[in-house]
Amino acid sequence: MSSRTDILEKAVHTGAVKVAVKFVSKQYSTGDGAGARRFFAVKDVSLNVYEGEFLCFVGPSGCGKSTLLNLIAGFEKADQGEVIFEGKPVTGAGPDRLVLFQEHGLFPWLNVQQNVEFGLRCKGLPKSERREKAMHYLKMVHLQRFRHSYPFQLSGGMKQRTAIARALAVEPSMLLMDEPFSALDPRTRDILHLELQSLWMQTKKTIVFVTHSVEEAVRLADRIVIMASQPGRIRRVVPVSIPHPRNFFDASLVDLRSLILKELEEELDKLVKKEGDEDWQIEEASISARSKKKTLDIDVADGI
């Protein structure tokens, strides 16, 4: 283990800061009425994303990794703190921080080529230029033969590759990927991992990738941000200096994987215990609320 950590410590950042997340907090509430409670999806998170790096957020569900991505994307606004992108505060979504979704988000009424051209149409590019670019990126993801097919005719992997081509076509300086491969079968995911690595090496785009799979994070990332939940925060940042493209069975990957899994296991144990406690507390609270006929303010998430 110690030899592994040596490798990890050596990683250095060479690029400029692409995204600066500064003391960001975001709260949500669950339920309504007397049972409503607010919790921190992320609390006081600070993080830099560097130019050209491949960063992975990994953690159990509810650790705020998707929230963090949505904040960077500009889909949501932070309650406290701010997100700086290329020196300017993020105020909304835009094609400079292009997002890829787990549900691919292809428009079913457009065929593959029209889907890829969507972002270019929004930019107002003329038809010939749109076609040229679409074909270029469709070739890159090996789908030019399927350009006239509709999404319902494609497999899951092909849909996600179309979504990748659509994203790359607008030539964003950064890609945000929200568990894009988690709905795919292992074999397809493996192929897409390889393709994504080679795309990343060709284009040198900054990529922020959210996943709950440690294997995926270890295979793809330059740096892995391990997140903890309740409140959502960063537990540890692990740099990975193994060269791309990485093979699944690389011994150093296996070591790294077990290191991260151990970290996460502690986190999961904590989560399970806490959830048990919470259920008990809520039950108690609802019983006493019923007997006293008075609403109680429960603040479980923040208290610990």
Add this chain to the structure above:
Amino acid sequence: MSSFFRKIVLALLLVGLWMILWQLVFIATGSKAWKFAPPIDVLKDLWEGLAPHRVVSETWQEYVLGVQPEAYHGEILRGLAASLLRVVYGYGIALVAGVTIGLLLVSSRFVEWLIGPLVLGIQSLPSICWLPLAVLWFGLNEKSILFVVLMGSLGSITMATRDGLRQVPLTYQRVASTFGAAPMQRLLWVNIPAALPVFISGLKQGWSFAWRSLLAGELLFRSVSAGTLLTDARDNFDYPRMFAVMIMIVLVSILIDRILFAKLEARIHARWGLAK
């Protein structure tokens, strides 16, 4: 093609079976043709009612509106055609008005607050309840029928427009945002196509309400219409005609609802990946 042929044969077989059952009911009730029409009389009436009439008209509009009252043959066909023309007008107005109101409801929270519940109320009110008001406002004429058809289908079309646009999946909205779509681009290229499946279902429902409302309205006064064919048959104790007209009303309804709208709906659902 052979499966299509099989379907036709099976359908004919079913109709034949129904005819036999019908005849049995006729015999069981005492073979009283003046109370319950036997199938053969109804078929004969259908044959006459649907045959092109003998008087030669100038144009098809004249044919539809029935300027030659002396024509006897083809009455059912003429009545149905006039009814269909009427429902197309009424439904067309409802379509324009419904989509407009639906768009207003989606675009403004104030409008939604102001007239949202009213639209729901209109949709819940059976369209026949508009008849008394329609007669007071417009009198016993075409306008009052059109009004009833309009009110019958307006609610469904409005709600379908509103709900379709409101239920655009979050992912599509976020895709539009991340690609930096302008408001108009978002409406035309994302929201409207995404709303189509819900919208088409609403159109289908609106159509069936329109057709029902129309026939209720047509019972009001004499005109060239399917409704008047029914009331005339009642006045003349013409049971075969009554049955024949009812059968044709069902057939027209099925033809448009099950074939035109259902086909359109199925195609959109398949393309949108919603098919089972």
